[in-house]
Amino acid sequence: MKALTPYLQKPLVLIGGFLAFGWLLVAILAPVLAPYNPLQTLQPLVKPLTTGTNGEYFLLGTDMLGRDILSRLIWGAQTVVIYATLATLTAYVFGLSFGLIAGYAGGRTDAILCFLANVILSFPVLVLYIVIIVVIGASPINIVIAVTFSSAPAIFRIVRAITIDVASRDFVKAAITQGESTWRILFVDILPNTTGPLAVDFCLRLGYTAITIGTLGFLGLGLPPPTPDWGGMVNEGRAMAIAFPHLVVFPCIAISTLTLGLSLLADGLREVNDAKERQA
Amino acid sequence: MSLGRFLIRKIAVAVATMVAVSFLIFLALEVNIEEVAVKVLGQYSTPEQRAAWLLQNGYNDPFLIRYFRWLGNFVIGDWGQSTYFRAPVMDMVLPRLGASAILAGGALLVIIIFGLGLGVLAGMRPGSVLDRMISVFSVVTTSIPDFASAVFLSGIFVFWLGLLPGASTMISGFSLRELILPVAVLGLYSMGYLARVTRASMVDVMGTHYIRTARLKGASLSRIVLRHALRNALITPVTVIMLQLPWLLSGVIVVEVFYAYKGFGTLLYDAALNQDIYLIEACAMISVLVVVLSQILSDLIYGWLNPRIELGAKA
Numbered sequence: 242m243k244a245l246t247p248y249l250q251k252p253l254v255l256i257g258g259f260l261a262f263g264w265l266l267v268a269i270l271a272p273v274l275a276p277y278n279p280l281q282t283l284q285p286l287v288k289p290l291t292t293g294t295n296g297e298y299f300l301l302g303t304d305m306l307g308r309d310i311l312s313r314l315i316w317g318a319q320t321v322v323i324y325a326t327l328a329t330l331t332a333y334v335f336g337l338s339f340g341l342i343a344g345y346a347g348g349r350t351d352a353i354l355c356f357l358a359n360v361i362l363s364f365p366v367l368v369l370y371i372v373i374i375v376v377i378g379a380s381p382i383n384i385v386i387a388v389t390f391s392s393a394p395a396i397f398r399i400v401r402a403i404t405i406d407v408a409s410r411d412f413v414k415a416a417i418t419q420g421e422s423t424w425r426i427l428f429v430d431i432l433p434n435t436t437g438p439l440a441v442d443f444c445l446r447l448g449y450t451a452i453t454i455g456t457l458g459f460l461g462l463g464l465p466p467p468t469p470d471w472g473g474m475v476n477e478g479r480a481m482a483i484a485f486p487h488l489v490v491f492p493c494i495a496i497s498t499l500t501l502g503l504s505l506l507a508d509g510l511r512e513v514n515d516a517k518e519r520q521a
Numbered sequence: 522m523s524l525g526r527f528l529i530r531k532i533a534v535a536v537a538t539m540v541a542v543s544f545l546i547f548l549a550l551e552v553n554i555e556e557v558a559v560k561v562l563g564q565y566s567t568p569e570q571r572a573a574w575l576l577q578n579g580y581n582d583p584f585l586i587r588y589f590r591w592l593g594n595f596v597i598g599d600w601g602q603s604t605y606f607r608a609p610v611m612d613m614v615l616p617r618l619g620a621s622a623i624l625a626g627g628a629l630l631v632i633i634i635f636g637l638g639l640g641v642l643a644g645m646r647p648g649s650v651l652d653r654m655i656s657v658f659s660v661v662t663t664s665i666p667d668f669a670s671a672v673f674l675s676g677i678f679v680f681w682l683g684l685l686p687g688a689s690t691m692i693s694g695f696s697l698r699e700l701i702l703p704v705a706v707l708g709l710y711s712m713g714y715l716a717r718v719t720r721a722s723m724v725d726v727m728g729t730h731y732i733r734t735a736r737l738k739g740a741s742l743s744r745i746v747l748r749h750a751l752r753n754a755l756i757t758p759v760t761v762i763m764l765q766l767p768w769l770l771s772g773v774i775v776v777e778v779f780y781a782y783k784g785f786g787t788l789l790y791d792a793a794l795n796q797d798i799y800l801i802e803a804c805a806m807i808s809v810l811v812v813v814l815s816q817i818l819s820d821l822i823y824g825w826l827n828p829r830i831e832l833g834a835k836a
Contacts, residue, residue: 356537356538356541357541359538360538360541360542360545363538363542363813364767364805364808365771365808365809365812366768366771367770367771367774368770368771368789368804368805368809371774371789371790371793372549372550372805374793375801376550452666455666455669456666456667456668459666459778459779460790462793475669475672482672482675483687486676489672490672490676493669493672496666497665497666500664500666501665504663504664505660505664508660
């Protein structure tokens with residue numbers, strides 16, 4: 242608990258944590274919290290704060306197919322939390338491994354991996370997604386693949402830079418002299434030293450991935466319907482947004498509070514990390 | 522390293538990158554010739570029609586030969602026919618690129634003015650109330666996805682206040698009023714990042730000895746900032762502006778789709794929805810080319826603004 246104290250003293254971390262963990266809680270408790278089945282058609286286009294003809298209460302109204310928006314938002318939290326986390330973690334597995342290898346091996350391996358990373362990073366993110374989705378189609382797994390493909394090079398760069406720095410320190414030289422295996426040096430000696438900056442990056446990247454999944458949904462290239470997906474809800478409601486703004490405003494508030502929470506959390510972590518480094 | 526050699530090396534890297542990118546794009550979209558035939562001729566074409574079409578268009582040649590032929594044609598400006606729009610791809614792409622350049626140019630202007638301005642204001646007095654307010658503002662604006670801020674801004678200015686048009690179709694000629702909301706959404710999303718970079722750079726410069734000397738001599742804060750600090754504090758941010766371009770390009774797609782603006786972004790979007798592969802290839806190539814060129818430009822600007830840095834030295 243003591244290690245957490247400097248983090249908890251930051252208002253940024255508290256607000257960010259409240260928003261991010263709040264949505265995480267909503268995602269976990271979705272089956273309990275959602276008043277209705279998110280796919281069930283009840284009564285179309287009911288405005289917020291209205292009681293339906295069969296006595297149901299619609300806090301945030303319903304969409305054009307008559308599905309309860311609050312329930313879809315709550316289940317949508319689960320969708321975004323699951324897929325954003327899964328996609329970010331997969332990207333990390335690849336980015337971390339290649340980054341450690343490139344930074345430690347140096348030479349030709351490093352040069353080739355760096356060139357490949359630069360090639361992928363020279364695509365504007367959304368163009369890369371669109372090309373990938375056109376080729377492999379929009380499905381949950383394919384979205385994870387697309388995110389991995391575009392995020393891993395950025396993670397690779399960060400990990401590579403830290404690895405080069407850490408690998409030049411004395412304790413790594415000592416490990417090499419002791420005859421430790423390369424895998425042990427990479428994953429036991431070097432990896433733990435990357436956690437500070439990577440924790441910040443992980444929060445930020447989780448936010449980017451949530452934005453990406455939302456944006457793909459908004460473009461109609463995301464998770465296929467009828468999955469409750471925030472971006473998809475905005476896309477479906479867009480045509481009728483002038484008459485029924487509740488169709489698009491609530492999903493936008495949901496995604497914005499989640500991504501804002503994650504960036505505030507990342508900011509707070511970074512400030513505390515920087516302060517620790519100055520002390521050390 | 523001389524400027525000439527530096528440029529040649531940068532251009533060589535850029536060309537290598539473009540070749541690799543073009544190979545990836547071609548590999549992704551055209552490695553499976555059966556799918557190419559289905560996408561070009563449509564789902565209801567017969568297997569015989571597809572086979573004839575593949576033969577006629579040289580698709581039975583080995584992959585690498587097809588790739589180099591495609592790349593050669595691309596370089597000389599033969600980008601193929603759009604299957605959805607039934608027109609040469611190049612004639613579709615260039616005017617749309619111009620339309621998007623207007624949008625992106627407007628957004629860049631907003632980003633530069635507000636990003637640099639807010640960053641300098643915040644960095645002048647680190648820790649002040651103004652600094653905190655600007656920091657919060659930039660975190661909030663960069664965290665909100667652009668489609669969401671488009672919804673919020675349109676909700677306020679179109680739906681609630683009724684001040685601005687909610688679409689940017691430009692049906693009855695060019696309209697500056699229709700450009701305001703798309704530019705604002707793009708600018709809002711990217712200015713926060715520039716403001717943060719500018720603030721950090723400004724804080725560094727304000728802590729240097731020569732600024733302290735100027736202060737001790739009794740110069741006013743505005744004179745210190747304008748005459749002494751700005752020139753050094755703006756080097757990094759100005760370089761960063763160019764590196765924002767890939768993000769801006771992604772944003773352009775979202776904003777153009779949202780406001781039905783007839784630009785490069787909606788073209789790529791329509792191409793994707795209709796599986797128009799030649800159009801997708803050209804759009805992807807052009808967008809990467811824009812990014813690669815902007816990186817070279819950013820390196821040049823950096824070297825020009827900061828003569829102390831040796832070009833090509835490892836940062």
